[in-house]
Amino acid sequence: MSDLDTNGKNLPAHNEPNPFEEIAASTPRRIIGKLLKFSKGDYLYGQDNEELPYGTRLIANMDQLLVGWIKWQDQKPVEQIMGLVVEGFKPMKLTDLPDRDESEWETDDKGNPRDPWQKTYYLVMRELDEEGKPKDDEEGLYTFTTSSTGGKDAMIELCARYGKWMRVHPNQYPIVTLAKPGKYNHPNKAFGVIKVPKLEFNPKKDWIDKEMFGDISNAPTTEDEEDIPF
Numbered sequence: 001m002s003d004l005d006t007n008g009k010n011l012p013a014h015n016e017p018n019p020f021e022e023i024a025a026s027t028p029r030r031i032i033g034k035l036l037k038f039s040k041g042d043y044l045y046g047q048d049n050e051e052l053p054y055g056t057r058l059i060a061n062m063d064q065l066l067v068g069w070i071k072w073q074d075q076k077p078v079e080q081i082m083g084l085v086v087e088g089f090k091p092m093k094l095t096d097l098p099d100r101d102e103s104e105w106e107t108d109d110k111g112n113p114r115d116p117w118q119k120t121y122y123l124v125m126r127e128l129d130e131e132g133k134p135k136d137d138e139e140g141l142y143t144f145t146t147s148s149t150g151g152k153d154a155m156i157e158l159c160a161r162y163g164k165w166m167r168v169h170p171n172q173y174p175i176v177t178l179a180k181p182g183k184y185n186h187p188n189k190a191f192g193v194i195k196v197p198k199l200e201f202n203p204k205k206d207w208i209d210k211e212m213f214g215d216i217s218n219a220p221t222t223e224d225e226e227d228i229p230f
Contacts, residue, residue: 031222032064032124033141038151038197041181045142056178057128058142059213060199062162063173064124067091067155069117070147071099073106082120085159091119120147121155126213128175134212141219150182150196158199165203173213175206 036045036052043052068082068091081097083089097117099105105113127140134140146152162174179198186194 031122031143031145032216032219033143033222035222036125036142036144038146038148038181041195043178043197052127052142052178054178054180057132057175058125058140058178059128059134059208060158060162060174060176060201061124061126061213061216062086062159062166063210064122064216065155065159066122068120069097070120071116072118073116082122094119118147119152120145121152123155124216125176134208134214138220141216143222146197148196150194154197154199158201161201161203169207171210172207173210174201174203175208176201177206 034046036043038044039049043054043056044050045052063084063086065085066082067085067089068080070077070082071079081092083091094115094117099116102113105116108114121144123144125142125144127135127142129135129140146155158174158176177200179200181195182198183193183195186192
């Protein structure tokens with residue numbers, strides 16, 4: 001069956017994809033389900049910033065872990081250079097990115113130049129109910145995204161533990177718990193105490209079969225990505 005254009009007319013059939021379709025097919029979808037972020041000690045999701053409580057347990061789909069760089073302009077994401085960790089993607093060095101002229105950067109609220117590129121992680125996760133069963137697509141599917149120092153450290157720690165144990169559990173995903181945040185005193189006293197996310201994962205017991213995560217090929221996605229934390 002042919003596709004329809006905006007006026008309801010049949011579009012011409014074609015066998016070979018054009019460059020625009022190739023880009024759409026090769027670019028990973030980013031926010032699958034609801035956006036989940038860590039902000040000032042809380043785990044918040046969706047456009048209304050609802051709170052996901054401490055102790056919530058989620059399956060971490062490590063096959064969907066994305067890492068790379070997002071370029072921000074006017075507080076909006078305008079470009080991405082990201083790839084799947086499982087496919088061996090390695091982010092470019094910061095010094096190799098474009099836009100290295102600080103005189104052309106936007107400034108923060110203190111007037112300091114702000115690098116438009118932020119290293120970012122996206123991790124697709126599915127919430128478990130009280131009985132330890134995965135919730136359905138609409139209710140319990142999230143993409144946890146972070147570009148903060150503490151958030152990146154939490155992702156690196158999860159990757160380190162998973163990477164060490166994945167050989168023993170090749171057909172399973174880790175189960176992580178949204179723990180109470182850690183904290184540290186920022187070197188700049190003006191920033192005070194900084195809270196950081198903690199994704200607890202016990203590699204000796206916190207595993208679940210990959211098939212339990214379910215098919216996400218047709219999962220709902222978040223269209224408006226302007227709420228991604230800077």
